Amino acid sequence: MHGPRRLVAGEDYPATYREFVAMFPDDEACLRYVEELRWPDGFSCPACGSKGEPWQATRGRLVCRVCRRQTRVTAGTIFDKTRTPLTTWFETAWHLTTAKSGLSAVTLSRTLGASYQVAWAMLHRYRVAMVRSEREPLQGDVEVDETLVGGVDHGGKPGRGARRCVVVIAVEIKQPTGFGRVRMRHVPDASAASLTPFVCDVVVPGSVVLTDGWVGYSRLPEHGYLRRATLLPASGDPGTVSMPGVHRVASLLKRWILGTHHGAVAPAHLQSYLEEFTFRFNRRSSGSRGLVFRRLLEQTVVTAPVTEADVTGGYDW
Numbered sequence: 582m583h584g585p586r587r588l589v590a591g592e593d594y595p596a597t598y599r600e601f602v603a604m605f606p607d608d609e610a611c612l613r614y615v616e617e618l619r620w621p622d623g624f625s626c627p628a629c630g631s632k633g634e635p636w637q638a639t640r641g642r643l644v645c646r647v648c649r650r651q652t653r654v655t656a657g658t659i660f661d662k663t664r665t666p667l668t669t670w671f672e673t674a675w676h677l678t679t680a681k682s683g684l685s686a687v688t689l690s691r692t693l694g695a696s697y698q699v700a701w702a703m704l705h706r707y708r709v710a711m712v713r714s715e716r717e718p719l720q721g722d723v724e725v726d727e728t729l730v731g732g733v734d735h736g737g738k739p740g741r742g743a744r745r746c747v748v749v750i751a752v753e754i755k756q757p758t759g760f761g762r763v764r765m766r767h768v769p770d771a772s773a774a775s776l777t778p779f780v781c782d783v784v785v786p787g788s789v790v791l792t793d794g795w796v797g798y799s800r801l802p803e804h805g806y807l808r809r810a811t812l813l814p815a816s817g818d819p820g821t822v823s824m825p826g827v828h829r830v831a832s833l834l835k836r837w838i839l840g841t842h843h844g845a846v847a848p849a850h851l852q853s854y855l856e857e858f859t860f861r862f863n864r865r866s867s868g869s870r871g872l873v874f875r876r877l878l879e880q881t882v883v884t885a886p887v888t889e890a891d892v893t894g895g896y897d898w
């Protein structure tokens with residue numbers, strides 16, 4: 582075993598759109614890239630475990646020299662059995678990771694000349710891959726608070742039949758100023774039964790959790806957290822925000838949903854959008870968008886195929 586190798590721009594990932602086009606002219610080039618991401622230390626046969634250069638059979642199929650079993654390069658990844666060309670998938674990943682605020686399925690379908698359904702399904706599958714990269718729990722001082730998302734139509738008025746969703750947000754607070762990483766979850770309500778498991782899943786025990794006085798956070802000390810509750814005086818300055826980090830992130834999230842996605846986020850799919858926002862927010866200071874593109878593709882090869890039901894009915898997180 583050796584440590585992760587240093588990645589080189591223009592070689593391991595494209596730094597510009599020009600390089601992207603040059604690196605991925607056809608599906609063969611995309612398949613070779615997926616193969617390299619799946620087996621960074623060289624092919625290893627999933628059937629017999631043998632290592633060593635495989636034979637190349639038909640497009641995208643590798644044949645083990647020992648047991649002669651065929652392995653599809655995309656088997657077990659989110660590209661498994663797709664009818665959409667890999668070049669289209671790659672172009673979607675490029676736009677998704679390099680556009681500052683991402684893009685909607687409508688914009689993507691126009692950009693690619695693909696149908697809305699194809700564009701939407703690709704974005705949705707990439708969002709599932711994004712969640713996998715957010716495994717490291719938050720630590721240090723972490724603000725946690727809930728916010729309400731949705732339920733407002735384009736005119737800013739409460740929409741007919743629109744439902745407001747409770748989203749709980751955790752933000753790392755840096756000293757002396759600034760924010761670190763975030764995590765978010767769409768929860769059924771603001772009860773302790775909804776809030777406690779979220780904190781336990783996303784924050785390292787022993788961390789200081791900053792909350793307001795809400796009883797829904799009262800069980801945190803039982804789970805090894807230091808809860809610091811801030812109680813705002815009832816007659817306080819109306820401009821005072823009890824949880825400035827969460828407040829800031831929540832307003833960016835709402836602006837993104839209204840701007841990029843025109844507020845059209847169904848409750849069944851809200852968590853997927855939260856994952857995309859989180860992926861982008863947590864990489865906001867990455868110097869190279871091309872490297873973020875590679876990181877997303879690295880996740881796709883370790884993300885199990887997403888079913889059609891997951892795409893239409895909402896992924897079961």
Ligand SMILES: [Zn+2]
Pocket residue numbers: 626627628629630631645646647648649650
């Ligand atoms: Zn084999």
